[in-house]
Amino acid sequence: MSAIQYYNRYSQEVEEEEVYGESYLRWTYETFLGRLALNAVVKRALFSRWYGWRMNRPSSKQLIKPFIRQYNLDTNEFEKSPEAFSSFNDFFYRKLKPQARPIHEDEKAVVFPADGRHLGVESLGAEEGIYVKGQRLKTSQLFGDNRFSKHFDQGAAIISRLCPVDYHRFHSPVSGRITEQYLANGSLYSVSPIALRRNLSFLWENKRLVSLIDAEKFGYVAFIAVGATCVGSIKMTRGQGELLAKGDELGYFAFGGSCVITLFQHGKIKLEQDLLRESKSCREMYSKIGDIAGTINYSSSSSPSN
Numbered sequence: 063m064s065a066i067q068y069y070n071r072y073s074q075e076v077e078e079e080e081v082y083g084e085s086y087l088r089w090t091y092e093t094f095l096g097r098l099a100l101n102a103v104v105k106r107a108l109f110s111r112w113y114g115w116r117m118n119r120p121s122s123k124q125l126i127k128p129f130i131r132q133y134n135l136d137t138n139e140f141e142k143s144p145e146a147f148s149s150f151n152d153f154f155y156r157k158l159k160p161q162a163r164p165i166h167e168d169e170k171a172v173v174f175p176a177d178g179r180h181l182g183v184e185s186l187g188a189e190e191g192i193y194v195k196g197q198r199l200k201t202s203q204l205f206g207d208n209r210f211s212k213h214f215d216q217g218a219a220i221i222s223r224l225c226p227v228d229y230h231r232f233h234s235p236v237s238g239r240i241t242e243q244y245l246a247n248g249s250l251y252s253v254s255p256i257a258l259r260r261n262l263s264f265l266w267e268n269k270r271l272v273s274l275i276d277a278e279k280f281g282y283v284a285f286i287a288v289g290a291t292c293v294g295s296i297k298m299t300r301g302q303g304e305l306l307a308k309g310d311e312l313g314y315f316a317f318g319g320s321c322v323i324t325l326f327q328h329g330k331i332k333l334e335q336d337l338l339r340e341s342k343s344c345r346e347m348y349s350k351i352g353d354i355a356g357t358i359n360y361s362s363s364s365s366p367s368n
Contacts, residue, residue, distance in 0.1 A: 068179045068346040071336060071353070076345070079179075079225070080133070117317040122150035129153075133227040155230050155297075155314040163233075165309030165352040172236055172280065172331055172356045173308060176222045176322050177229040179346035180355070182337040183219040185328070192221065193258045193344055203266035204286060204323065206246035210274060214284055216328040220337075220355055221265075223253060223321040223346065231314040232287065232322050233351050234306040238277035243302040246270045253290045253321045265323070271296045271313075275306065279358055284325040287313060309352055324355075331356040 066079040126144055130137060137144055139162040147153040166173050174180060181192060186199055199219060205211040224230055248269045257264055269289035277283045287296045298313035300306060333356040340347045349355075 068348050069336070069340045071347055071349045077348075080227075117151040117154065118149050120149060123147065123153075125150045126153045135227070139229075151317050154226075154317050157231065158229060163229075163309075163351045166354045168354070168357075169279075170358045171354045172324075172326075172358075173233075173352050174220070174222060174349050174355045175235045175285065175312070175324055175351065176224055176232045177350045178222045178224040178321070179348050180223070180337060181221045181344075181346050182333040182341045182355070183221075184333060184338055185216055186214065186219055186325075187216055192262055197258075197262040199262070199323075200266060201325065203263070204270065204325075205272060205284070206266075206270070207244070207272075210242070210272075210284065213282065213327055214325040218326045218328075218331055218333055218356070220324045220333070221321060222324070224315065226317075229351070230316075230320075232312050234275065234285070234300075234308060234310045234312050235324050235355065236275060236277040236280050236283050237306060237308045238275040238280075238283065239305050240273050240300060240302050241276050241282075242272070242274040243298070244272055246272060248289075253288060265321070269296070271298060273298070273300075273302075273312065281327040281330045283327075284323075285312065286323040286325070287315070288321050288323065289315075290320040326356075329359055332359050 067076050068079060069075070070077050126147060129135075129150075130144060139158045141157040141159055144153070147156070163177075183192065183199065186201060192199055199221075201211040201214050202208055205214075220235075222232075224232075246269070248267050249264075253264060253268070265288055271287045271289075273285045273287075275283045275285060287298075289296055295316050296313060297316070300310065300312050306312070334354060337347050337349075337355065
C-alpha cells in the first residue's frame with residue numbers, strides 16, 4: 063500500500079498527502095468487494111446526489127470547525143467567517159479574499175487554474191506515463207468531440223487535482239474569450255491517485271464540462287472540469303461568449319475531490335521546469351492558483367475550427 067507523495071513548490075520538499083477518506087478509497091479501488099460496490103453504487107450519480115444532499119443540510123455545519131482544525135486551514139483567507147456558512151457544502155466551495163491568491167502579472171505567463179497537486183505533460187502522445195508508467199491521456203475521449211480534440215493531440219497538458227482540503231473554485235489560466243462550452247456526461251469515479259494509478263480512463267469516463275478559450279497569443283486553450291465521486295455538480299460561473307481576464311473565476315465544485323485539465327495546442331507554451339521534472343517521475347507538484355505554470359512559446363499558430 064504505497065503512500066501518495068507530492069513535491070511542494072513552496073517548501074521545495076517531497077511531502078506525504080494526508081488523504082481524506084483514505085481507508086474507504088483503498089477498500090473501494092484496491093479490493094474485490096470494493097470494486098463490486100464501485101460499479102454497482104459508488105460511480106453512479108444517485109450516490110453523489112445523496113451525499114451532496116447530506117452536505118447541504120444545515121446540520122452539516124457541525125463538520126466545519128473539526129475539518130478546519132484537522133487540516134489546519136487558514137481562516138484568514140476566507141471571504142466570510144466559519145460561523146457564517148449555512149452548511150458544509152457552503153463552506154466547501156467558499157470564496158477567498160482577492161489578495162489570498164495573487165495572479166502572476168507577466169502577460170507571457172500561464173497560471174495554475176486551481177489550488178492542488180499538478181502534473182505537466184510537455185507533449186501528449188510522447189509522455190512516458192501519467193500517475194504510473196504506460197498510462198497516457200487520450201484527448202479524443204476527454205473532449206467527446208473530434209472537432210476540437212484533434213487540435214490538441216500533440217499539445218501540452220496540465221492535470222490539476224483538487225483534494226477535499228483544497229479551495230474548490232477554479233480560475234482561468236489565461237485571458238481570452240470562451241468560444242465553446244458543453245457538457246460530456248459520464249460516471250463519477252474517484253480521481254484520487256489511488257484510483258487513477260489503476261485506471262487513468264476515469265478522467266474521460268467521468269462527467270466533464272469542456273470550455274474552449276480563444277487566448278490569442280496562446281492560441282486555443284481547452285479547460286476541462288472533471289466531476290468525481292461525491293461531486294455530482296460542476297457549477298460554471300462564466301459561459302460561452304464571455305471575456306476572461308487571467309485569474310477570473312470560471313466555476314466551482316461542490317463536495318469531494320476532483321480535478322481540472324488544461325490543454326494547449328502544440329508549441330504554444332513551455333511548462334515550468336520544476337513541474338516537468340516532478341511529472342517525469344509521475345509525482346505531482348503542489349502549487350496554488352495564480353502561480354506560474356508556463357510561459358508563451360512564439361513558434362506556432364494553428365487554430366481549431368468547426
